[in-house]
Amino acid sequence: MYLKKLKLTNFRNYINQEIVFINGINLFLGNNAQGKTNIIEAIYLSALGTSYRTIKDIEVIRFNENFCRVELEYTKYDDYISDSHHIEVYIDNNNIKNIKEDSVKVTKLIDHVGRLPIVIFSPDSLDILKGSPQKRRKFLDMICCQLSKSYYINLQEYNKCLKIKNSLLKKNIKDIDRDYISIIHDKMSEYIYNIVFFRNEIIELIQKKSKIIHNKLTDSKEDLKIKYLSDFTNLNKDKIKIILDKYFEIEIFRKSSLKGIQRDDIAVYINELEVDKYCSQGQNRTALLTLKLAEFEVLIEKKQVVPILLLDDIMSELDQSRISFLLNYIEQYQSIITTTDAEFIKNIEKIKISKVLNGTIEN
Ligand SMILES: Nc1ncnc2c1ncn2[C@@H]1O[C@H](COP(=O)(O)OP(=O)(O)O)[C@@H](O)[C@H]1O
Numbered sequence: 001m002y003l004k005k006l007k008l009t010n011f012r013n014y015i016n017q018e019i020v021f022i023n024g025i026n027l028f029l030g031n032n033a034q035g036k037t038n039i040i041e042a043i044y045l046s047a048l049g050t051s052y053r054t055i056k057d058i059e060v061i062r063f064n065e066n067f068c069r070v071e072l073e074y075t076k077y078d079d080y081i082s083d084s085h086h087i088e089v090y091i092d093n094n095n096i097k098n099i100k101e102d103s104v105k106v107t108k109l110i111d112h113v114g115r116l117p118i119v120i121f122s123p124d125s126l127d128i129l130k131g132s133p134q135k136r137r138k139f140l141d142m143i144c145c146q147l148s149k150s151y152y153i154n155l156q157e158y159n160k161c162l163k164i165k166n167s168l169l170k171k172n173i174k175d176i177d178r179d180y181i182s183i184i185h186d187k188m189s190e191y192i193y194n195i196v197f198f199r200n201e202i203i204e205l206i207q208k209k210s211k212i213i214h215n216k217l218t219d220s221k222e223d224l225k226i227k228y229l230s231d232f233t234n235l236n237k238d239k240i241k242i243i244l245d246k247y248f249e250i251e252i253f254r255k256s257s258l259k260g261i262q263r264d265d266i267a268v269y270i271n272e273l274e275v276d277k278y279c280s281q282g283q284n285r286t287a288l289l290t291l292k293l294a295e296f297e298v299l300i301e302k303k304q305v306v307p308i309l310l311l312d313d314i315m316s317e318l319d320q321s322r323i324s325f326l327l328n329y330i331e332q333y334q335s336i337i338t339t340t341d342a343e344f345i346k347n348i349e350k351i352k353i354s355k356v357l358n359g360t361i362e363n
């Protein structure tokens with residue numbers, strides 16, 4: 001995928017801004033709080049239909065305005081001529097959000113996600129290694145949902161069941177309808193089976209890609225492994241149901257769900273040591289870079305298109321050798337990079353530097 005143009009109307013600190021992208025590195029340079037991340041957020045919002053920085057959509061509307069609009073033009077291939085597509089996201093103060101793809105209204109987000117695959121790498125990405133299991137599941141789900149509509153549906157349906165189950169668990173024991181729970185567990189087992197199967201497949205693929213990337217990044221000094229941790233790997237639907245039923249007896253006393261894919265996790269190891277517990281900050285950063293590039297490669301392989309690479313303020317997090325590796329790697333693709341200083345830019349041909357100053361962009 002290749003971004004051609006982004007138009008922002010009343011989005012965050014932008015009033016009316018058009019940005020034209022090149023097929024190469026698009027570097028947005030500026031001090032803090034000028035509007036660099038807002039550009040990344042706008043692209044993310046167009047691709048996934050929600051922002052990653054806020055829960056309330058209306059927060060992205062420029063202060064004292066009633067609506068905002070983000071328009072993104074992209075092509076599937078890098079010829080920049082054929083096959084041009086448009087995404088428009090409109091949000092207003094009445095909590096109306098309309099997304100249009102090539103002028104057709106998107107009624108379900110599931111139909112939209114995955115059309116314009118993206119990979120985002122920001123300082124927050126370190127949470128994938130250092131943060132809670134939820135952050136790692138989010139990392140995985142973002143890849144899986146962009147790859148498979150059916151995965152996304154399974155996840156949504158599973159979460160609906162989980163919500164119902166949790167509300168039932170809050171009731172008095174004698175009021176809990178066992179037959180109903182059995183029906184819910186039956187449905188959940190099927191969703192779990194599908195989700196675990198796909199997560200497993202994707203982690204194996206990430207592992208395969210990571211190994212090669214990490215070897216290159218560390219001159220073969222480090223061996224990176226990624227492992228999927230789930231109570232349900234290699235189990236069929238019936239066995240999954242047995243586990244859910246068995247744990248239900250404890251769950252009714254604890255009044256919350258104990259088993260399920262909402263407990264899945266990923267463990268990352270360098271030379272057999274868990275990265276977050278035993279490895280240095282530098283090793284963590286390198287491992288993260290590996291995982292992000294592996295994510296990028298998995299999306300390329302499975303979707304047969306190149307995702308949009310969004311790198312928000314990460315250059316300050318990486319040392320010179322990793323920056324050189326990264327720049328060398330991304331040079332052949334299109335990327336959107338934000339930074340406060342451009343010192344690391346050397347000998348790059350396909351680059352467009354734009355200065356960001358208080359919600360305006362100088363090309
Ligand atoms: N809804 C909004 N309306 C107007 N300005 C906003 C809104 N949300 C954030 N901002 C402004 O955007 C700026 C932060 O933009 P950001 O892209 O995060 O900066 P950076 O260049 O550091 O990445 C701040 O000045 C903030 O006040």
Ligand SMILES: [Mg+2]
Pocket residue numbers: 033036037038313
């Ligand atoms: Mg920023």
